[in-house]
Amino acid sequence: MQQRVRKIFYNPVSFVGLIIVVFNIAFIVFLSLVEAFSRREHPYADLVIWLILPAIVLFGLALILIGIRRERRKEREGQAPSLASLIVDFNNPKHRRTFLALLTGFLLMSLLYAFAGYKTYEFTESVTFCGSMCHKIMGPQYRSHAFSEHAEIGCVNCHVGPGIRYFLLYKLRGTKELFDLIFDRYPRPIPSPVRDLRPSQEVCENCHGPQYRINERLQSRTYYLSDKQNTPKTIDFLLRMGNVEVKTEQPPKMHWHSSTTEEIMYVASDAKRNVIPWIRVKRLDGKVRVYRGEGSTMSDAAAVKAGTRRMDCVDCHNRQGHAYNPPDVIVNALLNLKTIDPALPEIKAVSVEALDGDYPSRESAQKGIETSIREFYKATYPDISANKGEVISAAVRALQQVYAWNYDPSMKVSWKNYPSNQGHRFSPGCFRCHDGKHRSDDGAVLSRDCSLCHLLIERTGTAPKPDQAVFRVMKYPHPVDIGDSWKTMQCHECHGAAQ
Ligand code: HEC
Ligand code: HEC
Numbered sequence: 453m454q455q456r457v458r459k460i461f462y463n464p465v466s467f468v469g470l471i472i473v474v475f476n477i478a479f480i481v482f483l484s485l486v487e488a489f490s491r492r493e494h495p496y497a498d499l500v501i502w503l504i505l506p507a508i509v510l511f512g513l514a515l516i517l518i519g520i521r522r523e524r525r526k527e528r529e530g531q532a533p534s535l536a537s538l539i540v541d542f543n544n545p546k547h548r549r550t551f552l553a554l555l556t557g558f559l560l561m562s563l564l565y566a567f568a569g570y571k572t573y574e575f576t577e578s579v580t581f582c583g584s585m586c587h588k589i590m591g592p593q594y595r596s597h598a599f600s601e602h603a604e605i606g607c608v609n610c611h612v613g614p615g616i617r618y619f620l621l622y623k624l625r626g627t628k629e630l631f632d633l634i635f636d637r638y639p640r641p642i643p644s645p646v647r648d649l650r651p652s653q654e655v656c657e658n659c660h661g662p663q664y665r666i667n668e669r670l671q672s673r674t675y676y677l678s679d680k681q682n683t684p685k686t687i688d689f690l691l692r693m694g695n696v697e698v699k700t701e702q703p704p705k706m707h708w709h710s711s712t713t714e715e716i717m718y719v720a721s722d723a724k725r726n727v728i729p730w731i732r733v734k735r736l737d738g739k740v741r742v743y744r745g746e747g748s749t750m751s752d753a754a755a756v757k758a759g760t761r762r763m764d765c766v767d768c769h770n771r772q773g774h775a776y777n778p779p780d781v782i783v784n785a786l787l788n789l790k791t792i793d794p795a796l797p798e799i800k801a802v803s804v805e806a807l808d809g810d811y812p813s814r815e816s817a818q819k820g821i822e823t824s825i826r827e828f829y830k831a832t833y834p835d836i837s838a839n840k841g842e843v844i845s846a847a848v849r850a851l852q853q854v855y856a857w858n859y860d861p862s863m864k865v866s867w868k869n870y871p872s873n874q875g876h877r878f879s880p881g882c883f884r885c886h887d888g889k890h891r892s893d894d895g896a897v898l899s900r901d902c903s904l905c906h907l908l909i910e911r912t913g914t915a916p917k918p919d920q921a922v923f924r925v926m927k928y929p930h931p932v933d934i935g936d937s938w939k940t941m942q943c944h945e946c947h948g949a950a951q
C-alpha cells in the first residue's frame with residue numbers, strides 16, 4: 453500500500469504542485485509575520501495573504517491531484533510510472549551532492565521569491581503605482597496629493613482601506629478603468645462625489661478617531677484685493693469646532709455636528725449633492741427632527757425611497773486628499789509668503805486671471821502664464837517691467853508651479869469642477885443646508901447666522917492697557933463694500949465658478 457501511494461505521488465506534475473504549495477505557505481507565514489510586526493497598516497495585506505496566496509496554494513494542490521490521477525491512469529493502463537526509480541541513497545556521494553545542490557537551489561529560490569513577491573506587494577501599495585501606472589488619468593489627484601496634508605498617506609488608505617470586500621470592488625473597477633484608459637473612454641472630469649467611497653468611519657476615523665480631540669481654532673486670514681495696490685484685508689475668526697463642553701452619556705464623536713448630533717441623514721436631488729430637500733437629525737438628547745428645504749414637501753417615505761445618505765466627514769472634507777484651490781486662495785497665499793511680491797502693482801488681479809486662463813493643455817498654460825504676466829507689465833508699467841525683471845520672473849515661476857498642482861485642462865480639473873464643501877464662499881458648501889430656509893415641523897430653522905460656526909472678530913478702539921485688546925464681533929464682515937448683499941445672497945453667487 454505504502455509503496456503504491458509513493459508511486460502515484462512521485463511524478464513531475466505533483467512535484468511542481470508540491471513546490472508551489474510549500475513556497476506559498478511559507479510566503480503566507482512570512483507576510484503574516486511582517487504584518488504582525490509592522491507598525492504601518494498595509495491595506496492590501498489581507499487580500500494578498502488571505503486571497504491571492506491561498507489561491508496559488510490551491511492551484512498547487514490541484515496540480516498534485518492532477519499528477520496523482522494521471523499516474524493512477526498510467527498504472528491502470530500498465531505503463532511504467534514516471535519516476536519509478538527515484539531512490540535517494542545518502543551513502544552515494546553523487547546523490548548527496550545532487551541533493552545538496554537541489555536544496556541550495558530551493559532555498560535561494562525561496563528567498564528570491566519572498567523578496568520579489570514582497571517588493572511587488574509593496575509597490576502596488578505605493579503612491580507611484582496609484583498615480584503613474586495605470587492611473588495616468590489620475591495625474592491631477594496625484595500631483596495635488598503630493599503637496600496636501602495627506603502627502604505621506606497613500607491613496608489606498610482613503611480609497612480602499614483594510615479588508616477584502618472593498619479591495620475587490622476597487623480592483624474590479626480598476627480593471628474596467630484600465631480598459632477605459634486604453635480605449636480613451638474615461639469621463640473627464642472624473643465624476644465626484646465618489647459614490648462607492650467607503651463610509652468615513654471606516655477610513656478617516658482610523659486616524660482621526662473620536663479619541664482625538666479637535667479644538668476651537670483661531671485663524672487670521674489676509675486677503676489681497678484686486679486693486680492697484682493689492683490692498684490687504686485681514687479677518688480674524690474663531691472657528692467653533694464643536695462644543696467640547698457638551699455633557700452627554702456618549703462622548704462627542706467629532707466636532708461640528710457630531711458634538712450635538714448622533715446622526716444626520718439626508719437626501720440630495722442632484723448628482724453633485726448640492727440640492728438637499730430633506731434632512732433628518734437624531735440628536736444626542738434623543739430628539740429627532742426632519743428639516744425640509746424651501747418648497748420641499750418630501751415625505752419621510754419618499755426620502756427613504758429616493759435614497760438617503762448618512763452625513764459623514766466627506767460631506768464637508770470632500771477635498772482632503774487632493775484639493776484644487778481657487779486662484780484667489782492660491783494667490784493670497786503666495787502674496788502672504790512674499791513668493792509673489794505684493795509691491796508689484798495689480799499683481800493680484802493679473803495673477804488670478806493668468807491662473808484661470810482658458811488653456812488647451814498644461815504645457816500651453818505654462819507659456820500662457822509667462823506671456824500674460826510679462827506682456828501686462830511691458831504694456832502697462834514699462835518702468836517696472838524694465839527694472840524689476842527678477843521680481844516678475846519669480847512671480848511667473850511661482851504661478852507656473854501652482855498651476856501644475858491645481859489645474860489640468862486635459863482632465864478638466866480645476867476648482868470649478870471640484871469645489872470644496874468645507875466652507876461657503878466658492879460653492880454652497882455649508883449653505884446647502886444652513887441657508888436659513890431649511891425648516892423642521894416644530895419650527896426650527898437651520899440657521900445661517902454668521903456667528904453659528906465662527907466668530908468674525910475685530911480689534912476695536914485703544915485697549916485700556918497696552919497689553920490688552922478689545923474684541924467684538926464684526927459688524928461688517930465683507931472686505932469690500934457690496935451693500936447688504938452678503939446678507940441676502942449666497943457668497944458663491946459672486947465668488948463661485950460662473951455657470
Ligand atoms: C485623505 C484621504 C484621501 C487620499 C489620501 C486620497 N484621496 Fe482621492 N478622494 C478622497 C475623497 C474624500 C474623495 C471624494 C470626494 C467626494 O466624494 O466628493 C476622493 C476622490 C478621488 C477621485 C475622484 C475625482 C475627484 O477628485 O473627486 C479620484 C480619481 C481620486 N480620489 C484619486 C486619488 C489618488 C490617485 C490618490 C493618491 C495620489 C488619492 N485619491 C488620495 C480622499 C482621498
Ligand atoms: C492613514 C491616516 C489618515 C487617514 C486615513 C486620514 N487622515 Fe487626515 N490626516 C492625517 C495626518 C497624519 C494629517 C496631518 C496632520 C498635520 O500635519 O497636522 C492629516 C490631516 C488632516 C486634516 C487637516 C488638519 C489641519 O491641520 O488642517 C483634515 C481636515 C483631515 N486630515 C481629514 C481627513 C479626512 C476627512 C479623512 C478621510 C477621508 C482623513 N483625514 C483620512 C492622517 C490621516
Ligand code: HEC
Pocket residue numbers: 652656657660661666667669691706707708709763764765766767768769874875
Ligand atoms: C459639518 C462639516 C464637517 C464635518 C462633518 C467634519 N468636519 Fe472636520 N472640519 C470642518 C471644518 C470647517 C474644519 C476647520 C477647517 C479650517 O481650519 O479651516 C475642520 C477641521 C478638521 C480637522 C483639523 C482640526 C485641527 O484641530 O487640526 C480635522 C483633523 C478634521 N476636521 C477631521 C474630520 C473628521 C475625521 C471628520 C469625520 C469624523 C470630520 N472632520 C467631520 C468641518 C467638518
Ligand code: HEC
Pocket residue numbers: 692694695708709711712713716718728731732733735741743763767768873874875881882883884885886896898904905
Ligand atoms: C446635509 C446638511 C448639512 C450640511 C451640508 C451642513 N450642516 Fe451643519 N447642521 C445640519 C443639521 C441637521 C444640524 C442640526 C440641527 C439640529 O440640531 O436640529 C446642524 C448643526 C450645525 C451646527 C450647530 C451644532 C451645535 O452645536 O448646535 C453647526 C456649528 C454646524 N451645523 C456647522 C456646519 C458647518 C461649518 C458646515 C459646513 C462645513 C455644515 N454645518 C454643513 C446639517 C448640515
Ligand code: HEC
Pocket residue numbers: 673687874875876877882883886899900901902903904905906908929930938939
Ligand atoms: C454653517 C456654518 C457657517 C455659517 C452659518 C457661516 N459660515 Fe462663514 N465660514 C464657515 C466655515 C466652516 C468657514 C471656513 C472655511 C475654510 O476653511 O476656508 C467659513 C469662512 C468664512 C469666511 C472666510 C472665507 C475665506 O474664503 O477665507 C468669511 C469671510 C465668512 N465665513 C463669513 C461669513 C458670513 C458673513 C456669514 C453670515 C452670512 C457666515 N460666514 C456664515 C462656516 C459658516
Ligand code: HEC
Pocket residue numbers: 675676677678679780781784876877930931932934937938941942943944945946947
Ligand atoms: C454681490 C457679490 C458678492 C457677494 C454676495 C459676496 N462677495 Fe465677497 N467679494 C465681492 C467682491 C466684488 C470682492 C472684491 C474682489 C477683489 O477685490 O478681488 C469680494 C471680496 C471678498 C473677499 C476678499 C477677496 C480675496 O482676495 O480673497 C472675501 C474673503 C470675500 N469676498 C468673502 C465673501 C463671503 C464670505 C461672502 C458671503 C457671506 C461674500 N464674500 C459675498 C463680491 C461679493
